[in-house]
Amino acid sequence: xxxxxxxxxxxxxxxxxxxxxxxxxxxxxxxxxxxxxxxxxxxxxxxxxxxxxxxxxxxxxxxxxxxxxxxxxxxxxxxxxxxxxxxxxxxxxxxxxxxxxxxxxxxxxxxx
Amino acid sequence: xxxxxxxxxxxxxxxxxxxxxxxxxxxxxxxxxxxxxxxxxxxxxxxxxxxxxxxxxxxxxxxxxxxxxxxxxxxxxxxxxxxxxxxxxxxxxxxxxxxxxxxxxxxxxxxxxx
Numbered sequence: 001x002x003x004x005x006x007x008x009x010x011x012x013x014x015x016x017x018x019x020x021x022x023x024x025x026x027x028x029x030x031x032x033x034x035x036x037x038x039x040x041x042x043x044x045x046x047x048x049x050x051x052x053x054x055x056x057x058x059x060x061x062x063x064x065x066x067x068x069x070x071x072x073x074x075x076x077x078x079x080x081x082x083x084x085x086x087x088x089x090x091x092x093x094x095x096x097x098x099x100x101x102x103x104x105x106x107x108x109x110x111x112x
Numbered sequence: 113x114x115x116x117x118x119x120x121x122x123x124x125x126x127x128x129x130x131x132x133x134x135x136x137x138x139x140x141x142x143x144x145x146x147x148x149x150x151x152x153x154x155x156x157x158x159x160x161x162x163x164x165x166x167x168x169x170x171x172x173x174x175x176x177x178x179x180x181x182x183x184x185x186x187x188x189x190x191x192x193x194x195x196x197x198x199x200x201x202x203x204x205x206x207x208x209x210x211x212x213x214x215x216x217x218x219x220x221x222x223x224x225x226x
């Protein structure tokens with residue numbers, strides 16, 4: 001499985017944008033990039049996913065590098081509720097496994 | 113839809129006892145996943161089903177663990193006999209089209225084996 005590398009933790013201030021980086025230098029052409037987050041004492045929650053183009057939804061934006069070896073999850077205006085562990089995950093859309101393999105993720109701390 | 117429903121939310125059992133965890137996926141979802149989360153190992157995929165058929169159980173730690181999906185609206189994860197090292201939070205998730213669509217997770221079952 002292609003692996004991802006994320007910082008262990010990041011800190012940001014409330015109401016400011018947050019850019020969460022993810023490196024995936026061994027990504028293959030059929031790998032999707034997924035982001036999930038896990039709030040304290042809850043199950044993981046889907047945030048966003050993409051293949052090649054940048055993606056936007058109501059929760060966040062996903063910026064994918066042109067060579068796809070890295071991506072950035074952007075929270076446009078962080079709130080205290082965004083404090084969570086954020087996971088960047090690759091999945092094989094080319095007929096491979098359908099389960100997601102979670103790494104250690106980035107623990108995002110939001111300061112009021 | 114109420115989302116993925118897991119029961120019980122908490123389970124405390126003695127070593128050697130049988131434990132059954134239950135999951136009701138979102139109606140219409142073809143994929144169901146069982147995960148385990150511990151501080152040491154993080155989130156681990158144990159097994160997943162597609163249209164009620166087990167596809168990949170390579171994450172199941174031992175023969176003590178078994179999972180079934182008798183119909184599209186119900187799955188169980190059974191541990192027999194249970195051991196203290198099985199203590200963890202067990203999550204069930206479902207998705208419409210596997211890796212192409214988002215997975216919805218339940219609230220989890222916190223299992224403590226004493």
